[in-house]
Amino acid sequence: MNGIHLTAKEQHLLEQTLHTTHDARLYRRTLALLECSRGRQVKDVAKALGVTRQSIHNWAVRFQRQHTALALTDGPRPGRPRHADDRVETLLQALLAITPDRCGYQAKFWTAPLLCDQVRKNLQVECCDVTLRLCLRRMGYRWKRPRYVLAPDPQREKKKPDSADSTALAGAQRHPRRG
Numbered sequence: 001m002n003g004i005h006l007t008a009k010e011q012h013l014l015e016q017t018l019h020t021t022h023d024a025r026l027y028r029r030t031l032a033l034l035e036c037s038r039g040r041q042v043k044d045v046a047k048a049l050g051v052t053r054q055s056i057h058n059w060a061v062r063f064q065r066q067h068t069a070l071a072l073t074d075g076p077r078p079g080r081p082r083h084a085d086d087r088v089e090t091l092l093q094a095l096l097a098i099t100p101d102r103c104g105y106q107a108k109f110w111t112a113p114l115l116c117d118q119v120r121k122n123l124q125v126e127c128c129d130v131t132l133r134l135c136l137r138r139m140g141y142r143w144k145r146p147r148y149v150l151a152p153d154p155q156r157e158k159k160k161p162d163s164a165d166s167t168a169l170a171g172a173q174r175h176p177r178r179g
Contacts, residue, residue, distance in 0.1 A: 004042075006034075011037060017030050018030045032055075033072075061073055087123055088123065088127065110132055113131040116132050
């Protein structure tokens, strides 16, 4: 199978797909089939697109079986199952309602390692900081660095110079500069 033969209707369909798709993989596959149908060698198209010749042949077979651009799209990819299930989210909701010092930690704010430790102790589930942060994001929480605010200085008024005297002194010390 050196060349790919497409009917005029199939070529029109693929050209339409090429102009309307936002999926890079579908674009590459559509372009490969169109270029091969226009007479370019499969090995040249494969080299230009950075794929194997076998991939192009597989795409052509899939397209010719179904005669639709959907044949060139990827199937669903479910990915790895979640480690943090509903039990973890329920526990996190309860933990975030209290402070860490109530759980025996010497901290005022929850951190990801502290929450992971509580999940491990209460549910016997190992989860890393990244997993925990993703779970918190799904729950609608946003991480924000705590802002430490110092208590006001009770001696501030005594340390502050009198504003009327300081402006007069500052004006007398100034000398006009020549440019």
